[in-house]
Amino acid sequence: METRDVVIGIDIGGTKTAFGFVDRQGGLLAEASIATEASQPAHQLVARIHDRIGEVRAALESKIRFVGIGIGAPNANYYRGTVEKPVNLNWGTSTNLVELFQQWYDLPVAVTNDANAAAVGELLFGAAAGMRHFIVITLGTGLGSGLVVNGELLYGHDGYAGELGHTVVDPRGRHCACGKQGCLETYVSAGGICRTVFSLLAERREASPLRAVSFQEMTSKTVFDAARTGDPIALAAFDETSRLLGMKLADAVAHTSPEAIFLCGGLAEAGELLLKPTLDYMNGFLLHIYRGRVKLLPSGMASGTGAILGAAALIWHQLDRPLSGPGFQPDAVSA
Amino acid sequence: METRDVVIGIDIGGTKTAFGFVDRQGGLLAEASIATEASQPAHQLVARIHDRIGEVRAALESKIRFVGIGIGAPNANYYRGTVEKPVNLNWGTSTNLVELFQQWYDLPVAVTNDANAAAVGELLFGAAAGMRHFIVITLGTGLGSGLVVNGELLYGHDGYAGELGHTVVDPRGRHCACGKQGCLETYVSAGGICRTVFSLLAERREASPLRAVSFQEMTSKTVFDAARTGDPIALAAFDETSRLLGMKLADAVAHTSPEAIFLCGGLAEAGELLLKPTLDYMNGFLLHIYRGRVKLLPSGMASGTGAILGAAALIWHQLDRPLSGPGFQPDAVSA
Numbered sequence: 001m002e003t004r005d006v007v008i009g010i011d012i013g014g015t016k017t018a019f020g021f022v023d024r025q026g027g028l029l030a031e032a033s034i035a036t037e038a039s040q041p042a043h044q045l046v047a048r049i050h051d052r053i054g055e056v057r058a059a060l061e062s063k064i065r066f067v068g069i070g071i072g073a074p075n076a077n078y079y080r081g082t083v084e085k086p087v088n089l090n091w092g093t094s095t096n097l098v099e100l101f102q103q104w105y106d107l108p109v110a111v112t113n114d115a116n117a118a119a120v121g122e123l124l125f126g127a128a129a130g131m132r133h134f135i136v137i138t139l140g141t142g143l144g145s146g147l148v149v150n151g152e153l154l155y156g157h158d159g160y161a162g163e164l165g166h167t168v169v170d171p172r173g174r175h176c177a178c179g180k181q182g183c184l185e186t187y188v189s190a191g192g193i194c195r196t197v198f199s200l201l202a203e204r205r206e207a208s209p210l211r212a213v214s215f216q217e218m219t220s221k222t223v224f225d226a227a228r229t230g231d232p233i234a235l236a237a238f239d240e241t242s243r244l245l246g247m248k249l250a251d252a253v254a255h256t257s258p259e260a261i262f263l264c265g266g267l268a269e270a271g272e273l274l275l276k277p278t279l280d281y282m283n284g285f286l287l288h289i290y291r292g293r294v295k296l297l298p299s300g301m302a303s304g305t306g307a308i309l310g311a312a313a314l315i316w317h318q319l320d321r322p323l324s325g326p327g328f329q330p331d332a333v334s335a
Numbered sequence: 336m337e338t339r340d341v342v343i344g345i346d347i348g349g350t351k352t353a354f355g356f357v358d359r360q361g362g363l364l365a366e367a368s369i370a371t372e373a374s375q376p377a378h379q380l381v382a383r384i385h386d387r388i389g390e391v392r393a394a395l396e397s398k399i400r401f402v403g404i405g406i407g408a409p410n411a412n413y414y415r416g417t418v419e420k421p422v423n424l425n426w427g428t429s430t431n432l433v434e435l436f437q438q439w440y441d442l443p444v445a446v447t448n449d450a451n452a453a454a455v456g457e458l459l460f461g462a463a464a465g466m467r468h469f470i471v472i473t474l475g476t477g478l479g480s481g482l483v484v485n486g487e488l489l490y491g492h493d494g495y496a497g498e499l500g501h502t503v504v505d506p507r508g509r510h511c512a513c514g515k516q517g518c519l520e521t522y523v524s525a526g527g528i529c530r531t532v533f534s535l536l537a538e539r540r541e542a543s544p545l546r547a548v549s550f551q552e553m554t555s556k557t558v559f560d561a562a563r564t565g566d567p568i569a570l571a572a573f574d575e576t577s578r579l580l581g582m583k584l585a586d587a588v589a590h591t592s593p594e595a596i597f598l599c600g601g602l603a604e605a606g607e608l609l610l611k612p613t614l615d616y617m618n619g620f621l622l623h624i625y626r627g628r629v630k631l632l633p634s635g636m637a638s639g640t641g642a643i644l645g646a647a648a649l650i651w652h653q654l655d656r657p658l659s660g661p662g663f664q665p666d667a668v669s670a
Contacts, residue, residue, distance in 0.1 A: 084624075133492040147590065149484055149491070156484070156592025157468040158628065166622040167586040178622055251502040255482065255590040257491025287501040287513055289419075293493065 003063040004029070007319075008053060009312025011114065012073040014038055014088030017049060020305065021056070021064060022312035026125030028305055029064065032056050042083070042091045046100040068108040069101055070315030072117035072307055079159035081111055087177070110315050114138065114307060116153050116162065118299070119146025120317050121310030122262055127300025133258045136299070137164065137249075139267035142177070143185035143192070149256055153317075164252060165189070169244055188245045190220035190267045196237045197223055208233040220267045227273055238273050245274075246281025253282075253290050264299035264306065271298065338398040339364070342654075343388060344647025346449065347408040349373055349423030352384060355640065356391070356399060357647035361460030363640055364399065367391050373423055377430040385439045403443040404436055405650030407452035407642055414494035416446055422512070445650050449473065449642060450497065451488050453634070454481025455652050456645030457597055462635025468593045471634070472499065472584075474602035477512070478520035478527070484591055488652075499587060500524070504579055523580045525555035525602045531572045532558055543568040555602045562608055573608055580609075581616025588617075588625050599634035599641065606633065 006021040006029060013036060020031035034052050036045060057064070075086045081098030083091060098109045112120075119136040122128040128136075132151040138144040143165035147154040154161045165185035166178055173182025174195060186192055197210055197218060208231050213222055226234035249261055268274065279296040286294070301309060341356040341364060348371060355366035369387050371380060392399070410421045416433030418426060433444045447455075454471040457463040463471075467486045473479040478500035482489040489496045500520035501513055508517025509530060521527055532545055532553060543566050548557055561569035584596055603609065614631040621629070636644060 133496075149489055150487070152485070154484055154591060157594040158592055158625075160624050161468075161590065161592035163589040163622055163624075167589050168582050168620055171582060171620070180620070180622070247503050247506060251586060252590065254498040254502050255496065255587065256489060257493055257496035259492040285503055285506070285515070287498055287515070289495050289498075290493075 001063050003065050005067045006064045007068040007070055007312045007315045008066060009308040009310070009315075010049065010069065010071045011117075011307035011311050012036060012045075012071065012083075012089075014074070017045065018308055019049065019053065020308040020312065021060070021066075022309060022316070024316060026309055026313075028309065029062065030056050030060055031305065031308060036089070038089045040090070042089075042095040042097065043100055046097070046104065050104045066105065066107055068110075068315035068319055069105060070117070070311040070313065070318075071097055071101070071109070071111040072114040072311040072314070073097065073111055074113065076111045076113045077159040078110065078112045078116070078153075078155050081109070083111070108315060108318065110318055112153070112314055113144065113146075114310070115144030116146040116155075117310035117314050118144075118264055118301070118306060119148055119310075120153055121301055121306060121313040122299060123148060123151075124313040124317055125301065125309050126306075127262065127297055128260065131259050133256060135164075135249075135252055135256070135258045135261045137245075137261060137263050137265075137268075139189055139263060139265040141189060141191055143189045144265075145252075147256055148258075154256075164248065167248055167251065169248065184244070184248050188241050188248070188267075190265075193220050193223050193237050193241050193267060194218040196240050197233060200233050200236050200240075204233065204236070206232045210234060220270075224270045224273070227270070238270065239277060241267075242274060242277035243281045246278045246283075247285045249278070249282045249296070250285035250287075250290075253286060253294050257290065258294060260295035260297055262297050262299050264301065264303075268298065269303065336398050338400050340402045341399045342403040342405055342647045342650045343401060344643040344645070344650075345384065345404065345406045346452075346642035346646050347371060347380075347406065347418075347424075349409070352380065353643055354384065354388065355643040355647065356395070356401075357644060357651070359651060361644055361648075363644065364397065365391050365395055366640065366643060371424070374425045377418070377424075377426045377432065378435055381432070381435040381439065401440065401442055403445075403650035403654055404440060405452070405646040405648065405653075406432055406436070406444070406446040407449045407646040407649070408432065408446055409448065411446045411448045411451075412494040413445065413447045413451070413488075413490050416444070418446070443650060443653065445653055447488070447649055448479065448481075449645070450479030451481040451490075452645035452649050453479075453599055453636070453641060454483055454645075455488055456636055456641060456648040457634060458483060458486075459648040459652055460636065460644050461641075462597065462632055463595065466594050468591060470499075470584075470587055470591070470593045470596045472580075472596060472598050472603075473600040474524055474598060475600040476524060476526055478524045479600075480587075482591055483593075489591075499583065502583055502586070504583065519579070519583050523576050523583070523602075525600075528555050528558050528572050528576045528602060529553040531575050532568060535568050535571050535575075539568065539571070541567045545569060555605075559605045559608070562605070573605065574612060576602075577609060577612035578616045581613045581618075582620045584613070584617045584631070585620035585622075585625075588621060588629050592625065593629060595630035595632055597632050597634050599636065599638075603633065604638070 170182035174186035505517035509521035
């Protein structure tokens with residue numbers, strides 16, 4: 001039996017950590033998940049992941065060889081290999097995940113945040129194949145973004161490029177988890193559209209089933225379901241979300257001039273209800289030289305396994321290139 | 336006598352076209368200028384530049400060899416070598432400047448817009464030496480920008496990356512020459528600060544020497560001179576300009592995470608009056624991971640010859656690298 005080279009793609013979330021064995025073509029040979037146990041230190045999680053990986057590997061019928069480990073994690077810094085001050089994990093100021101994994105595996109290990117992993121996943125296994133300039137926007141609890149320029153993920157000077165969720169929509173606007181006011185993600189995200197619904201319920205008088213739902217119970221799925229039945233509040237919330245997203249995506253185009261922008265994550269599952277008006281608004285806000293030339297597309301990754309494949313793509317992409325390539329040369333590792 | 340390799344740096348403006356012979360160290364061996372004659376076709380300008388270059392070369396005492404031509408021009412597209420629909424030149428839809436120059440010179444020729452030329456000038460000959468991620472903002476009639484990522488100018492998918500002057504400050508705001516409303520450059524530029532003065536004169540009641548100046552007569556120099564004498568309207572105009580620039584520079588940082596941002600051009604000559612409050616506002620708008628870590632600096636290029644040196648730097652930078660380098664691979668030459 002032939003031995004297949006695979007990487008381990010790991011997606012660390014606040015509640016669940018999922019992983020899978022992924023070959024160079026994006027084939028997922030096996031997957032599993034464990035509880036993250038956010039209150040425990042990171043080294044315990046890494047030890048438990050290692051144990052579970054061993055079990056899954058032992059149960060596998062095909063012969064495989066691990067060639068690398070790619071990790072998507074919150075507040076990850078690719079240059080330093082660290083997770084820094086994660087909000088939902090009790091890991092302290094800085095945890096070097098690369099070193100922790102290399103205590104168990106003599107393999108290349110890379111870590112980045114989930115939006116960056118989604119972007120490189122789109123590049124290798126998704127709808128961005130062959131594109132050299134594109135942006136991936138993840139619309140979950142917050143708004144994440146991964147920017148690809150010249151065929152490489154953009155990390156910038158300190159490893160934190162691509163935080164579009166914290167660009168400014170309104171300096172006196174909604175309070176953000178980051179401590180600022182008016183950040184894009186307070187308006188455009190699964191949480192943001194719920195806040196917009198409550199703002200609209202306060203301003204307007206239309207009857208709506210959303211008036212029966214508490215703030216705690218409201219989800220973007222509730223809003224989406226109401227919009228599909230023609231509820232005016234829900235439709236207005238999608239319109240306002242699209243307007244602000246279109247405006248800030250136009251700003252993003254004026255920075256990096258991408259060929260396409262991909263929307264993924266929970267709120268993006270609203271599909272055309274979000275995509276079409278966002279594209280129209282974006283074109284309205286775009287400078288004429290870009291207008292009508294930037295594609296706005298759904299992700300080409302499956303929503304369930306996309307995070308694992310993205311994490312795996314991170315390390316496959318690195319293994320594909322000379323390690324000293326210009327796109328990946330850190331210039332501020334000690335910053 | 337030793338023969339020195341030089342490039343010809345050419346800065347084409349609506350009124351004047353300046354050029355100079357620039358060696359690899361940024362030494363300017365000679366410079367001259369001619370009238371652009373904006374109503375004439377481009378090929379006549381190129382022929383006149385060629386004639387004048389010949390005269391300047393003949394008068395030169397040192398022996399030189401031309402190794403390339405770099406051009407900064409309005410609405411230039413690096414990928415295509417063209418100037419497209421320039422507002423202040425009667426050149427039509429698209430003019431291939433590279434081809435026009437190569438009819439006279441068997442040399443590498445490259446063209447880009449003035450802000451991109453300023454950025455690569457800063458990289459090779461200015462204050463950005465050794466930096467891999469930075470942004471140059473030119474504050475003239477409008478607001479231009481050049482983004483450097485991974486040590487290369489960022490052109491994006493279609494050659495037009497870095498149009499921060501047309502990011503949105505206020506979708507219902509000031510009318511812009513581009514046809515949109517509320518673009519950053521309608522607020523932050525030499526023209527923008529004058530408009531802000533008139534808005535403040537309308538809103539407020541303080542006595543001010545600026546009340547004696549007509550809209551046509553007002554320049555950013557008038558505003559700067561008034562601000563230095565403590566005029567409250569002029570100071571408020573600088574404060575508002577700094578606030579909006581700081582806000583949008585914070586957005587720019589959230590895209591590309593630069594090490595530094597350089598301000599150059601006429602309005603930037605206000606120095607600390609603009610730099611200091613802009614830095615304070617920018618830090619206030621920045622996400623905590625960037626706060627206090629991004630430098631805001633004056634240009635390291637001399638204001639008189641910066642445009643020529645920037646244009647020259649464009650082609651020196653290209654000659655320094657393998658021509659197929661990842662930063663310069665066009666992916667949309669026919670777009």
